[in-house]
Amino acid sequence: MNLNLYGHDDQWLMVDCGVSFDEPLVPEYQSETAQTSHHPIVCADPKFIVERKDTLVGICITHAHEDHVGAIADLWPRLQAPIYATPFTAEIMRRKLAERGLEGKAPVHIIPTDSDHTVGCFDISWITMTHSVPEPSGLIIRTPLGTVFHTADWKIDMSPGLGKSFNIKKIKSINEESELLAVVGDSTNATKPGQSCSESTCYHGLRETIRHQQGRVIVGCFASNIARIISLAKIAQETGRYLCVLGRSMDTMVSAARLTGYWPDDVELVNPQHVGYLPAHEVLLVATGSQGEPRAALGRLAADSHRLLTLDEQDVVIFSSIIIPGNEKAIEKIVSQFNARKVKTIQVETHNLPIHASGHPNRDELVQLYQWLQPEMVIPTHGEHRHMEAHADIAKSQGIRKTFVGKNGDLFRLRPQPSIKRGVIHAGRIVLSRD
Incomplete structure (x- = not known):
């Protein structure tokens, strides 16, 4: 603080x-x-x-x-x-x-x-x-x-x-x-x-990672990182996917970005209510909860308690964020929950491409x-x-x-x-x- x-x-x-x-x-x-x-x-x-x-x-x-x-x-x-x-x-x-x-x-x-x-x-x-x-x-x-x-x-x-x-x-x-x-x-x-990684380098790493996935892609990141969310929107367009954001704080930040002129006019978001009806290979979700918060969107998806979506074995969850000290156990818990259901997880610390800056x-x-x-x-x-x-x-x-x-x-x-x-x-x- x-x-x-x-x-x-x-x-x-x-x-x-x-x-x-x-x-x-x-x-x-x-x-x-x-x-x-x-x-x-x-x-x-x-x-x-x-x-x-x-x-x-x-x-x-x-x-x-x-x-x-x-x-x-x-x-x-x-x-x-x-x-x-x-x-x-x-x-x-x-x-x-x-x-x-x-x-x-x-x-x-x-x-x-x-x-x-x-x-x-x-x-x-x-x-x-x-x-x-x-x-x-x-x-x-x-x-x-x-x-x-x-x-x-x-x-x-x-x-x-x-x-x-x-x-x-x-x-x-x-x-x-x-x-x-x-x-x-x-x-x-x-x-x-x-030197720290540039956001543009992170964009290329995420694009290369996402374009090889066959099922739904869920990316966990900080809601305030509007540049990251816009990068993911571009990647969605380039890989034939629809972008959807999940989580109250994500909605708040995107809304503020629109009002202050930071959200591109050509970037559209899919209503979360419709995501479950789309083919899996056309879905790219950006979700709150990258630090393991159990009540955030990623936590609910990990526990299979999200009211709008259930993940399966072909889906992948990408953590586009560092592990903040003190959150190790919380993140480990939701990763274990995903893995127990055979949902693949990709984390910054072990991935061979830059997926966080x-x-x-x-x-x-x-x-x-x-x-x-x-x-x-x-x-x-x-x-x-x-x-x-x-x-x-x-x-x-x-x-x-x-x-x-x-x-x-x-x-x-x-x-x-x-x-x-x-x-x-x-x-x-x-x-x-x-x-």
Whole structure:
């Protein structure tokens, strides 16, 4: 989950407000509201900023992934601050707010992609990055004391399949800032060598895999990966299949993509009610549940409890996603359920073709970033401690002398003297109630 606070001149700016799924509440992160040691959905305890909400000038959401936007409807009544997001992200957020009766109450300012806006004492430039969701934004945050580049989630992808390719010129221009104090950056894949796979490479791997299948093809992927779903739509057209999406979150994301202009006019979807009547070799399904969620579409298909469709031996299930740490047993369970019914499964880790592309930078991309940018310091975020340490080592290898690897609740002072103060905020978790 992500919730970052930037402070200057007695004003605070929040960047992202996300959730984490199925997270154990280890003692150092338990807050007073946690009654048990494990909960399916949690978010950061906002007590520190709630107590100072009169100084919270705005909430900037960088993109529409749940670990960045998922808690906004839950926490906004306690924060009461204006929200800023680009069009696709704002549409996803609008739906979340509407479910809580907050649409029209929480002020949402739609920021055009690659534009500038002032929030309190912070002058902010939104930069479109490349990631696995439409409109991923890095933020250039300026104050009179200097500039911070908050990368959020990103990768270098010159053929992302949807939206703009990675803007090298714009990234290089950040180095021209009068005082680039810090890069606060994504560490998720810092331990992985080389460069991340392009979405266009993933498209070719999926097409080659799917075109040899004789029965139904069911692809499990993250609902927010609109580029992946559109790639599968093209593959369906090229292989003589009809595309259908299964799962509520998949429907939500596709609907938002249509409304914001990201869904191609020539891509049609088959109604799920009709899929069972089509010849098996003409069916390509994209389903939720790639992380083993039992109530999602893939989980129901694995348990043979989906009300619209039963799979058989000629069908194949492709997992077009990584296994998120902690979900191994859940995924293993549904794979075993499919295999027990002789339904073939294909997974990223064992397949000989690229069928998934990560949305985060590998080592070579981080090296490239710090060849383009030379901030005074680097603050690794987004990952386990080992990922952030690896990120710091990469920055040092490129001549950046100051790196600060912290923990949740630490305060990073950028001016006048860069330093880190440990445990300033009690970084607890709170449980979110969801149906």
